[in-house]
Amino acid sequence: MTARKTEAPLASPCINVCALDDADICIGCQRSAAEITRWMRMDNAERRQVLARCVERARANGQFLSPPA
Structure with missing residues (x-):
């Protein structure tokens, strides 16, 4: 039996x-x-999508945010 790793939020x-x-x-x-x-x-999948949109919005406004990991 293998244990599943749960990804932290x-x-x-x-x-x-x-x-x-x-x-x-x-x-x-x-x-x-x-x-x-x-x-x-x-x-987390949906959160990654939101984080990617945040980066796009920031760049469109001349701001800098680090891309999601």
Whole structure:
């Protein structure tokens, strides 16, 4: 019998700069209001998708965020 390794939940990208812009995107972490609200219920695959979108949003705004691992 082989034991399955359980992947730890990916951490939130929150940097405690919490303010939504006119498009409901957080100016700190670049998540949408809906993504922030759902984060705790997401699995890691969905979290990786959100993190990739955050990086895209940041780059589009001339900011830099590290790509998700």
